[in-house]
Amino acid sequence: MPAFEGKDGMPFWQDLTTTNLLKSTNFYRELFGWEIVxxxxxxxxxxxxxxxxxxxxxxxTSFLGDADVDKYGGKVLSADETITLCEDPSGGLFGLKDPEERFVAAGEPGVPVWYELVTTDQATIDxxxxxxxWEIREEDGYFLAFEDGAPFxxxxxxxxxxxxSYFGVEDLAAACKTVEELGGTVEVGPGEGPFGFMAGITDPNGAQCFLVEVETPEFEDINEADSVL
Incomplete structure (x- = not known):
């Protein structure tokens, strides 16, 4: 799976906070094929x-880089060597990370394919x-953030x-079946949505995310030592 280099201000990471780590580990391992250690x-x-x-x-969701959160009306809640946890003006949580390695997998089954903010007012979007x-463009009340001409x-x-978070899956119907077999709930769909064939789910502990059916990309033979950039 090729990796892409993240830039400051881009979504980079996601942490699941869970009241039952064992149950969450089993659920996402089976659903996404993750190795969790x-x-x-x-x-x-x-x-x-x-x-x-x-x-x-x-x-x-955590974003790359450092930023003056207080200056723009947010709050820093805590900070350690791995993440600065922040709160936006509407009370939404987000993180800041500035790791040495900035490579991230995206757009494929088992990894994030999209991020979305729901908030109580446009001031938080600003x-x-x-x-x-960010370069932000509005389309019928939906605000898109762009980098190099592409929305992210x-x-x-x-x-x-x-x-x-929206995670890619290769077979949405099969993924929704797995969700229910493992004690989760399919709350929305499956059906066609703005990003393709998708479903909204709740895991067995109550955390919510979306699943989007995406194709597994095919790549020409690549030497693992070669940069994908």
Missing amino acids: DGIARKEGLPVAGLVSAQADGWV FYGDLFD LGMYVGAGAAWV
Whole structure:
């Protein structure tokens, strides 16, 4: 699985906070084919996500780089050597990470294919645009952030305040069946959505995300030592 180099302000990582680490580990290992060791999930050897024991269940999206969160109306809640946990003006959680290795897998089965913010007001959308210096374009009330002319996440005003991860799966029908067999719930779909054939799910502990059917890319023979950039 080739990796792509992330840039400052780009979504880079996702942590699952879970009240039952063992149950979550089994669920996502079976659903996405992740290898999960010591709370780090990998797909074909590449780190994809973290799983952390906590008092609440949910996904937290982290962005690359450092940023002056307080300056633009957000709050820094905690910081350690791996992540700075922050809160946006609407109360949504997000993280900042500045690792030495900035390579990330994306757009394939078992890894993120899209990120989306639902927030209570447009001021929070403006907060992220200012914080990360994003180019933002609005299309019928949906706000897209662009990098080099390509959108990499979406935002809209709705109920609640949270970042949502969309993960690729090769066979959506089979994935939804696996979700239910493992104690999760298919809340939305499966059906056609703005990003293709997709479904919204809740894992056995209550954390929510979306699944999107994507094709497994085929690559010409590549020497593992060669850069994919």
